[in-house]
Amino acid sequence: MDQLQSKMLDDQLSSKLIDGWCVSLQMIGAVGGALAILEVMPKKYAHMLGGPKLKVPLSVGVVAETVLTFALTLTVLWVILRGPRNPSVKTGIIVVATIVLVMAGGAYTGPAMNPANVSFFFTLFHFMVRLRDCS
Numbered sequence: 745m746d747q748l749q750s751k752m753l754d755d756q757l758s759s760k761l762i763d764g765w766c767v768s769l770q771m772i773g774a775v776g777g778a779l780a781i782l783e784v785m786p787k788k789y790a791h792m793l794g795g796p797k798l799k800v801p802l803s804v805g806v807v808a809e810t811v812l813t814f815a816l817t818l819t820v821l822w823v824i825l826r827g828p829r830n831p832s833v834k835t836g837i838i839v840v841a842t843i844v845l846v847m848a849g850g851a852y853t854g855p856a857m858n859p860a861n862v863s864f865f866f867t868l869f870h871f872m873v874r875l876r877d878c879s
Contacts, residue, residue, distance in 0.1 A: 799852060805853050812845050815845055
């Protein structure tokens with residue numbers, strides 16, 4: 745029994761390490777890609793670079809992104825767990841919900857409703873906790 749528990753613990757530890765490496769490499773790749781774009785982009789088009797901008801104060805933007813992300817996540821979970829059985833109808837519901845939520849939040853945060861905007865800090869915290877658990 746001790747060998748089985750040891751094997752399971754080793755598998756969990758290696759899984760956490762792999763997750764940590766994957767997230768780290770994705771972050772490095774994202775930064776590298778952004779820097780490469782900045783270097784390659786001609787100077788006369790540099791003013792066009794930039795992402796969506798908040799159209800409201802930061803606190804309102806955070807609340808709007810949180811509510812929109814919660815609504816989208818709740819909708820997707822409902823569709824997957826309790827929704828219709830037809831895959832086409834499931835896809836349609838998710839697509840319509842996404843479009844409606846993006847249009848509803850456009851006045852606050854622009855068209856970039858993205859769960860990563862809200863959950864970045866939670867993901868970072870989770871990643872740091874997992875790294876701590878690995879050591």
